[in-house]
Amino acid sequence: MENNGTILRVENIHKSFGDLEVLKGVTFDVTKGETICFIGPSGTGKSTLLRCINLLTQPDQGSVWLGGEEVTNSGKKINHFRQRIGMVFQNFFLFDHLTAIRNVEIALIKVRGMNPKDAREKALEELRQVGMEEWAEHYPAELSGGQAQRVSIARALAMDPDVILFDEPTSALDPELTREVLEVMKKLALAGMTMLVVTHEMGFACSVANRIMFMEHGEIKEQGSPEELMSDTKFERCKNFIGQFDQTNGD
């Protein structure tokens, strides 16, 4: 099944919380280097879908494959897969008791077993990538939301993941901070990182995504490239959702 560079395969994922069926069989493939944006109304299972991919939420049914190996039903090996699937959260979830650089290096040392000196060097390099090296010794509480999110991106990057999941990375940020985070993400996408992004930032989705998935009621209702989504008449529902969006907003 590993033809033409498929790095991640999500097959028929179902998930219910009590009586509420949040995901009703979601299937898609991700090609290496691709950026996919998930858009759609709140509460349609976008975030749950991301969490099912690295099994932070256990799907009821379906399977996830990373580079030909099954992530679901992997038992204790899940921690090995999670190292290869980075995740960036809406509320950053930086470790409050650690400085920015310690946040980035801790998993390298404790999970990867890297020696502290190399880990520090790598962590600094990742912080530099997101423009945060000058803030290395600051604690999360001393950072703005945008800075904190950039550190959390560096933390995910440090593990050299095959794919990074972004769960509404800018929803807690004001427009200015949003921009600084999106710029970092755009840079990553252009550098060939495989990214799945749940977002409401249509400008970002249209200018960076290779594919946009419109989700509603636990299903992928419509999908296509940004151009298709904007021009093609079959994407009626998606266009209604976006409303009067003007593509020239995309930077």
Added chain:
Amino acid sequence: MDQSVFIFQILLPVLMEGMVVTIKLIALTAPLGLVLGILVAVGRTYGSKPISLLCNGAVAFIKGTPLLLMLFILYFGLPSVGITLSAFVASLVGFIMCNGAYSSEYIRGAISSVKEGQIIAAQALGMTKMQAVRHIILPQALIRAIPGLSNEFIYLIKYSSLAYMLTVIELTGAGKMVAAKYFEFTEVFMIIGMGYLLLVTITTIAVMLIERKVAIPGMTQSGRNMLDIL
């Protein structure tokens, strides 16, 4: 007899010996009690059902019985099942159990105050649950538990005098013997009281220094304690 001769040549040397025993008891109990408290708190919060039940049951038992009774069981009761502990060791075991049980309550509370996102983020990086607890949850919880734990430490200083009931001649016991021999109760007990007060004061200042040292921006409420106010 001259009062100053009594105090300086008879009472204080004996009290100093007792003080050494008291400090030994405290110094051995505190770290072991803390370790026990951490293990029990983690067992109660993250352990499997049997472990959690066992830890909860043990804590409930220790909290629900007088410490003195526990000491009597350890010292006078256990020999009947073939375990003989010296008075000092029996006191130590009792104190560690008591300190551990109460410490586990403070630590458990602090663990549940750590935001859930912290453990989620740790797991998303590939940490096992136990790695996340050890490297992310506990360091945060312990910082938050310092005020409670220091309180427990202060209790320990004072209930260490119960060792006297098992014939361990610590500070209180030493003083009691001098007092009974020379019939000088008021002075002796007041001086003993000052001894405990001194220990507690030193502890309080030490805790303030520790709190200031480990204060982390955003984690500890403004990081201000008595030292900063004075």
